[in-house]
Amino acid sequence: MLSHPGSSHDTHSAPMLIPVAAELEDVIQQLKACMSALAGIVQQTVSVDRAVDMVINLEDLTQHLFLSVLSQGTSTDSRAGPDTILGVTFLAMLFNAAYVVRLLCVALVQAFSPDDMEALAHASMLSDSTRWAVDEQLMVLCSDMMAAALYPDSGEEEEDSEDPAPLQGDATTGWEGELASASRLMQEDPPMTKFAW
Numbered sequence: 001m002l003s004h005p006g007s008s009h010d011t012h013s014a015p016m017l018i019p020v021a022a023e024l025e026d027v028i029q030q031l032k033a034c035m036s037a038l039a040g041i042v043q044q045t046v047s048v049d050r051a052v053d054m055v056i057n058l059e060d061l062t063q064h065l066f067l068s069v070l071s072q073g074t075s076t077d078s079r080a081g082p083d084t085i086l087g088v089t090f091l092a093m094l095f096n097a098a099y100v101v102r103l104l105c106v107a108l109v110q111a112f113s114p115d116d117m118e119a120l121a122h123a124s125m126l127s128d129s130t131r132w133a134v135d136e137q138l139m140v141l142c143s144d145m146m147a148a149a150l151y152p153d154s155g156e157e158e159e160d161s162e163d164p165a166p167l168q169g170d171a172t173t174g175w176e177g178e179l180a181s182a183s184r185l186m187q188e189d190p191p192m193t194k195f196a197w
Helices: 015-043 048-070 082-112 117-127 129-150 154-162 174-187
Strands: none
Touching: 015 048, 015 082, 048 082, 048 117, 048 129, 082 117, 082 129, 117 129
């Protein structure tokens, strides 16, 4: 289980998540709220624009949580091992959950409000091409992070074979460079207020 003290999720099984435990709890609570909102679309008790806004907020919170974890440091060795694999896997699961919630929201709006042009237009925000680009970039980061945890020496072997200059200061290659790029992108679109109805 993964959580911060006082909640039902124990982050101590994934030490890399301890510094962001409060953000993690926000994501989990927002995910619960989104599921309730999607049920509300079916029952017609929640407006489409409200549900869409909540899904967008979930994605933003999840993406910023992901970037917060990845930006904790740049040393591969510090993240190697089973604890890192568990933490990154859990983050990927949350990210994919947000992705599925987005697709489900679009599908439910199309199914239950097919003639509501305003609702369909609002739901189309979830299909914006930028959101797919961010999805792809963050999943590449997650995959690279997992590879670094599973094969912590592979990067060193590659460096030895190519004999490049050692990386100093700000990282500009590999997943560190992509992290810097993704961080700039996400900073341009900060998360909305959390999950208050």
